[in-house]
Amino acid sequence: MKLVKATSPDELRSMGITPRIGVIGGSGLYDPGILGDAVEVQMHTPYGFPSDNLIVGRLAGSWVAFLPRHGRGHKYPPHKIPYKANAWALRAVGVSSVIAVSAVGSLRQDYAPGDFVVPDQFVDMTKAREYTFFDGPRVCHPQIGVEPFNEEIRRLLVEAAAKYNKVHDGGCYVCIEGPRFSTKAESRIWRDVYACDIIGMTLVPEINLIREMGMCYGLLALVTDYDIWVPHQPVTADAVERMSAEKLDLAKKVLVDVIPRIPDSLGEKCSREMANACI
Ligand SMILES: CSC[C@H]1O[C@H](OP(=O)(O)O)[C@H](O)[C@@H]1O
Numbered sequence: 203m204k205l206v207k208a209t210s211p212d213e214l215r216s217m218g219i220t221p222r223i224g225v226i227g228g229s230g231l232y233d234p235g236i237l238g239d240a241v242e243v244q245m246h247t248p249y250g251f252p253s254d255n256l257i258v259g260r261l262a263g264s265w266v267a268f269l270p271r272h273g274r275g276h277k278y279p280p281h282k283i284p285y286k287a288n289a290w291a292l293r294a295v296g297v298s299s300v301i302a303v304s305a306v307g308s309l310r311q312d313y314a315p316g317d318f319v320v321p322d323q324f325v326d327m328t329k330a331r332e333y334t335f336f337d338g339p340r341v342c343h344p345q346i347g348v349e350p351f352n353e354e355i356r357r358l359l360v361e362a363a364a365k366y367n368k369v370h371d372g373g374c375y376v377c378i379e380g381p382r383f384s385t386k387a388e389s390r391i392w393r394d395v396y397a398c399d400i401i402g403m404t405l406v407p408e409i410n411l412i413r414e415m416g417m418c419y420g421l422l423a424l425v426t427d428y429d430i431w432v433p434h435q436p437v438t439a440d441a442v443e444r445m446s447a448e449k450l451d452l453a454k455k456v457l458v459d460v461i462p463r464i465p466d467s468l469g470e471k472c473s474r475e476m477a478n479a480c481i
């Protein structure tokens with residue numbers, strides 16, 4: 203793969219590379235292997251380097267920018283991922299809609315390991331991350347609460363995922379700080395008090411920052427485990443990796459199906475939603 207050091211996004215555009223769709227790969231998905239004419243793009247942002255070089259290539263006529271959230275080799279733990287640089291880099295190359303893929307634990311019996319979930323809400327239980335680009339003097343209060351995950355991307359993901367696997371339409375993702383998994387007592391709280399359905403460590407602040415940059419966001423979540431509330435089956439990193447590897451090809455099929463269906467105009471809606479956020 204050719205390496206392009208993009209000193210400016212204009213340089214990419216002058217090469218005719220204009221990705222509108224971004225894909226963020228989670229645990230197990232470090233190289234999409236679905237993009238033609240792919241180049242590696244090394245970006246430096248005002249927030250440092252992203253998790254890895256972007257892999258930018260074509261899918262069904264559209265340019266797509268792929269970024270492995272943890273970096274190739276899984277070198278960034280969830281609390282150290284350069285979320286700001288990742289969001290900035292995707293926006294800078296022209297991305298307006300992002301599809302992310304994540305491994306998650308399940309907090310309910312009927313969302314079983316191996317199933318996909320396309321969540322529609324989240325609860326943030328992280329503790330020490332950089333949550334916003336708006337640190338002043340420009341003060342903004344983004345309203346993403348009604349539809350944190352873009353409904354059109356959600357619908358496309360549910361339809362596509364249903365062709366290849368069991369999928370659950372909707373669910374609340376609780377994002378914990380990590381890197382440790384939850385205790386039994388915490389898991390009980392996420393389930394019974396917060397009424398959440400799935401659990402992970404990476405959604406926040408990824409979703410906040412991508413939405414602040416005016417991009418749409420949708421998540422394809424793969425259930426890898428029952429967290430810790432099913433007796434004798436406490437989640438392990440190894441179990442997460444194994445289930446992710448098992449279902450990787452299905453996740454790629456979903457991406458290949460969905461990406462060409464995302465209209466270019468979708469990004470404008472998400473960008474407009476941010477217009478009223480600032481004081
Ligand atoms: C590898 S175990 C836990 C790890 O997996 C999930 O990551 P991702 O959302 O990137 O698939 C989870 O959030 C943890 O970071």
Ligand SMILES: Nc1ncnc2[nH]cnc12
Pocket residue numbers: 305306307308378383384401402403426427428429430437442
């Ligand atoms: N049970 C779990 N808790 C937090 N993150 C996870 N990622 C996958 N399974 C998880």
